[in-house]
Amino acid sequence: MMDNFDLEIKIKEYQDNSSNLEPTPEMRAYLLGNVINYTEDFLRQIYTLPAFNESADNGRGIINYNITDQPESIEQIIDAISTHVDKPGLNPASGGHLAYIPGGGLFGSALGDYLADIMNKYSGVYFAGPGPVRLENMLCRWLCDIAGYPENAAGNLTSGGSVANLTGIVTAREAFDLKSRDIEKSVIYSTVQAHHSIDKSIRIAGLGECIRRIIPMDERFRMIPGKLNEAINEDKVQGLNPFLVITSAGTTDTGSVDPLDEISDICSVHNLWHHCDGAYGAFFLLSDLVRDVLKGIDRTDSLVMDPHKGLFLPYGTGSVLIRDKEKMFKAHHHTANYMQDAMARQEEISPHDLSPEMSKHFRALRLWVPMKLAGLDAFKAALNEKILLTRYFYEKIQEIDGFEVGIYPELSIATYRYIPEYGDADNFNARIITEVLKDGRVFLSSTIINGRFTLRMAVLHFRTHLDTIDTALEVLKEKVDYIKNNI
Numbered sequence: 001m002m003d004n005f006d007l008e009i010k011i012k013e014y015q016d017n018s019s020n021l022e023p024t025p026e027m028r029a030y031l032l033g034n035v036i037n038y039t040e041d042f043l044r045q046i047y048t049l050p051a052f053n054e055s056a057d058n059g060r061g062i063i064n065y066n067i068t069d070q071p072e073s074i075e076q077i078i079d080a081i082s083t084h085v086d087k088p089g090l091n092p093a094s095g096g097h098l099a100y101i102p103g104g105g106l107f108g109s110a111l112g113d114y115l116a117d118i119m120n121k122y123s124g125v126y127f128a129g130p131g132p133v134r135l136e137n138m139l140c141r142w143l144c145d146i147a148g149y150p151e152n153a154a155g156n157l158t159s160g161g162s163v164a165n166l167t168g169i170v171t172a173r174e175a176f177d178l179k180s181r182d183i184e185k186s187v188i189y190s191t192v193q194a195h196h197s198i199d200k201s202i203r204i205a206g207l208g209e210c211i212r213r214i215i216p217m218d219e220r221f222r223m224i225p226g227k228l229n230e231a232i233n234e235d236k237v238q239g240l241n242p243f244l245v246i247t248s249a250g251t252t253d254t255g256s257v258d259p260l261d262e263i264s265d266i267c268s269v270h271n272l273w274h275h276c277d278g279a280y281g282a283f284f285l286l287s288d289l290v291r292d293v294l295k296g297i298d299r300t301d302s303l304v305m306d307p308h309k310g311l312f313l314p315y316g317t318g319s320v321l322i323r324d325k326e327k328m329f330k331a332h333h334h335t336a337n338y339m340q341d342a343m344a345r346q347e348e349i350s351p352h353d354l355s356p357e358m359s360k361h362f363r364a365l366r367l368w369v370p371m372k373l374a375g376l377d378a379f380k381a382a383l384n385e386k387i388l389l390t391r392y393f394y395e396k397i398q399e400i401d402g403f404e405v406g407i408y409p410e411l412s413i414a415t416y417r418y419i420p421e422y423g424d425a426d427n428f429n430a431r432i433i434t435e436v437l438k439d440g441r442v443f444l445s446s447t448i449i450n451g452r453f454t455l456r457m458a459v460l461h462f463r464t465h466l467d468t469i470d471t472a473l474e475v476l477k478e479k480v481d482y483i484k485n486n487i
């Protein structure tokens with residue numbers, strides 16, 4: 001047993017040995033200076049840096065930087081990040097990112113994150129963080145207004161679209177009070193174009209043994225409402241329990257939007273939950289060029305929209321909106337004895353009552369700060385620019401001999417493929433992708449549409465402009481010539 005004097009000496013010793021956790025003001029300035037030097041170099045070069053870096057070791061060297069007992073300098077740390085983390089693979093901050101669904105990386109979000117991390121305000125529970133909670137609720141209300149959701153709707157800022165889809169699907173399950181004995185007879189409807197995170201969410205939500213009906217699509221890859229209605233009627237006749245329809249507001253392959261209005265009609269006649277995955281497409285509600293395509297989105301029961309896609313935020317921010325706040329609360333709230341002080345002082349609904357999360361990153365700031373700094377008009381203009389750039393690409397690619405295009409782009413995704421005079425078209429297009437990746441100026445991806453290897457151009461980065469699309473066209477033309485001469 002130590003006496004009190006020894007105890008104090010020991011405590012002080014530990015305090016001294018942990019002092020690296022609190023840098024001095026001078027040290028903070030030095031650390032910040034180094035970080036800002038790096039990020040400013042990065043940003044000053046961003047329009048000329050490659051969109052993709054093929055590298056032999058793919059950053060394997062980072063394993064030599066495991067955690068050790070002793071501190072390292074900020075120079076060493078930044079050097080490790082620069083060489084092994086930043087360089088290899090995709091550069092998602094580049095406007096040349098034209099594959100999958102591009103993200104963004106707004107500067108204002110970095111400022112929001114910096115502020116959030118320094119203050120470390122608690123954003124899970126109203127009592128502890130009334131400011132952050134009001135801010136998140138205000139932003140969710142703003143998202144509800146964009147979607148046209150009623151006063152009684154609620155929302156949650158999530159880590160991304162996948163968790164947002166999960167939250168929507170779990171809310172549907174609880175709203176229909178599905179018990180495990182009901183699951184085998186309960187039916188979920190979607191098209192084959194539903195994002196794979198939907199399948200994942202269904203499984204994680206314990207609904208993997210529900211009956212899945214894949215509803216046929218029209219020639220523009222949209223669910224055919226009549227076919228949905230037929231399937232529901234047949235299932236009802238068979239004594240099954242249809243309960244959930246999952247639609248897409250912007251599919252990943254082609255950016256197609258299911259006919260949301262007609263599907264909402266069908267859902268209300270049959271009393272089904274309508275969950276809409278607008279992770280990619282829903283923010284095009286802010287674009288007067290394509291808003292009409294999303295007609296009926298306001299009638300869905302739950303909606304996913306990803307600010308780290310359509311609002312150009314850095315990765316880590318999705319959102320889910322639920323038309324009926326009570327249902328969202330019922331599915332997610334929980335109390336505990338140690339929460340009693342908080343529960344007694346609840347003036348606004350707390351995010352932890354609407355989500356699987358409790359403690360969470362103060363995400364609202366990384367959304368709010370860039371929106372306030374740039375103003376909504378800048379975002380509307382950028383979204384319109386993306387729509388027109390896609391149409392521009394769609395026209396221009398057809399002027400290059402041998403390219404054919406898929407459906408006219410509904411939102412900001414165009415599909416196309418090259419038809420060679422000789423040989424297998426699928427192989428030729430696969431080679432185009434290989435050569436484009438090797439080149440790195442732009443990053444493009446492919447998919448399979450109607451059984452054919454098809455190239456995609458997805459325009460959603462705030463740094464993608466007319467000259468980026470011209471570069472992409474040039475790269476494609478160059479690679480086709482190269483492959484033709486090197487068969």
Ligand SMILES: *Cc1c(COP(=O)(O)O)cnc(C)c1O
Pocket residue numbers: 101159160161162163165195197248250251252277278279280306318
């Ligand atoms: C990106 C995307 C998702 C998944 O969202 P994450 O934010 O990547 O988790 C789901 N659905 C669609 C349509 C998407 O585009």
